[in-house]
Amino acid sequence: MNIEKKSFLTEFSRRAVQRLQDKKVPKYRTLHIPSLATDMRFRNLSYDEITECMNMEDTGDPNRSDKYCIYLAAVEPSLKDVAKEIMESESSLPADQRTLLEPLDVVGIFDIGEVQEIAMQVMELSGVLNSTKVTVEKKKKN
Secondary structure, eight states: OHHHHHHHHHHHHHHHHHHHHHTTTTEEEEEEEEEGTTEEEOOOOHHHHHHHHHHHHOTOOOTTTHHHHHHHHHEEEHHHHHHHHHHTTTTTGGGGGOSSSSSSGGGGSOOOHHHHHHHHHHHHHHHHHHHHOOOOOOOOOO
């Protein structure tokens, strides 16, 4: 391998390792939720979580994947904890009188437009929606 290729490979490998390490560091974003008149903190999703959201069956709800994305990403307050608390407090009630039938129902606290906006913010934070695009490099003629 010539020196130029080896140097390129070494530099590329160094940048690849750094990029992989950077992806392990969680990112956070605080969003103001108008319908709740409060701020909430969300984190980025992992590759596996993004895949899980995208492959989720809608079960008649076309926004189910967005809701699940929000459910997973909410940190402060944690929607998982909120759902658990509500469900525990209503466990003695008949199913038709419960506020939440499943934990994901807690995302119903948001207006539908907010669900879409929050999910977009989480996906952007997670690197799914990106303003930079991969482009085709034109070969230079010698």
